[in-house]
Amino acid sequence: MAEQLKERSEFLKIVTDQQPTSIAVFDAEDKYTFANSVAAEDVEISQDEMIGKKAASVLGPEQAREIIEMTNLVRQDYEPRSSISRIKALEEQAADRVIKSDFVPLRSARVNSKEVLTVFQDISDVVIAQERREAVLRNLVSTLVAFVDRRDPYSADQSRRVAKVAVAIAEEMGASEELVRTVDIAGNLMNIGKILVPPELLIKTKNLTKKEMEIIRNSLVASADLLDEVDFDLPVASTLRQLQENFDGSGQPNGLVGTEIGESARIIAVANAFVGMVSPRAYRGALSFSAAVKNLLEAADVRFDRRMVSALINYLENRGGRENWKYFSENVEEEPGESGA
Numbered sequence: 001m002a003e004q005l006k007e008r009s010e011f012l013k014i015v016t017d018q019q020p021t022s023i024a025v026f027d028a029e030d031k032y033t034f035a036n037s038v039a040a041e042d043v044e045i046s047q048d049e050m051i052g053k054k055a056a057s058v059l060g061p062e063q064a065r066e067i068i069e070m071t072n073l074v075r076q077d078y079e080p081r082s083s084i085s086r087i088k089a090l091e092e093q094a095a096d097r098v099i100k101s102d103f104v105p106l107r108s109a110r111v112n113s114k115e116v117l118t119v120f121q122d123i124s125d126v127v128i129a130q131e132r133r134e135a136v137l138r139n140l141v142s143t144l145v146a147f148v149d150r151r152d153p154y155s156a157d158q159s160r161r162v163a164k165v166a167v168a169i170a171e172e173m174g175a176s177e178e179l180v181r182t183v184d185i186a187g188n189l190m191n192i193g194k195i196l197v198p199p200e201l202l203i204k205t206k207n208l209t210k211k212e213m214e215i216i217r218n219s220l221v222a223s224a225d226l227l228d229e230v231d232f233d234l235p236v237a238s239t240l241r242q243l244q245e246n247f248d249g250s251g252q253p254n255g256l257v258g259t260e261i262g263e264s265a266r267i268i269a270v271a272n273a274f275v276g277m278v279s280p281r282a283y284r285g286a287l288s289f290s291a292a293v294k295n296l297l298e299a300a301d302v303r304f305d306r307r308m309v310s311a312l313i314n315y316l317e318n319r320g321g322r323e324n325w326k327y328f329s330e331n332v333e334e335e336p337g338e339s340g341a
Helices: 002-017 037-043 055-059 061-077 124-151 158-172 177-189 192-196 210-227 236-241 263-278 289-299 306-318
Strands: 022-026 032-035 081-087 097-105 116-122
Touching: 022 037, 055 061, 061 081, 061 097, 061 116, 097 124, 124 158, 124 177, 124 192, 158 177, 158 263, 158 306, 177 236, 177 263, 192 210, 210 236, 236 263, 263 289, 263 306, 289 306
Parallel strands: none
Antiparallel strands: 022 032, 022 116, 081 097, 097 116
16 A cells, blocks of 8 residues: 555656646645645755645745635635735836635545645736736726817716716625626726717707707717727627616617616616716706706616616715715715615
8 A cells, every 4th residue: 555655646746747837735734745846946945845844834924824724714615716816026126926726625535634735826927918908908998088088078087987986886786806897997988989979069058959869879889889899808898888778678779678788787877877967067057966866766677777776875875975976066065864865
């Protein structure tokens, strides 16, 4: 049995030493029982020297803390886990390292085994490339928004405010990071289609005709068309295409009902309506926050998803929204309790 165990260990060593990732096994006391060559190279000691040493003595207390926490969790329920951590560079000009860690229980080896297999993969290049790409997209968004704002002075900064409100609603609902990013980008870009609207229509001070209102509404679809070929890795264009759908199915262009409308579109629809009502326009003054909330509640389950409306009201009343956004409106005079929420 001892000879078989030795042969298996040698085989495992040969196989894992060919891998580009750091692989190690920790026992119940978080001591190394195995380490491949990459794991040894990372800490600049030999594989044999690592065996029997605790994670903290090899990696240092700070880096070992997360590993120990994860291995303890894995031993409790024998469920694999993963995490991603960023290791700050020691030198000022050096880049941070981003490590993906996988923790796998080795219960199958022995019934009472508390050993945990760990695989550490350096994904710094992938993460840095993604961050740079997102920075480029963010700069593109800012440039396009600034261009639209210059053409429409009466709704300048509206899209940024819509994005801000949409993000607050999404976070209030406990949305995923992907959904928060989607409403942020889509909210910022929702008015890009206004570059196709005649300037004189954007600055008109009299009430808009039905045809003129239709032209402005169509600019939302134009925004989606203009962004169709931009690869955001997020459903930005489809979100913008659904902004005129109503929760009860009476909207356009496809008459979608309820949750057939994407969650991001339902969030931005509420945010856009709120910002539009509390902001002054060339043809009317701003509504108070309370009046805007009243209108949203009346349209809940008809134009809007009531959950998004409730999340917005909760942010306004309990998260400092009225104070944070008071610059949106020229008419924020009422006390918080007046909204009826």
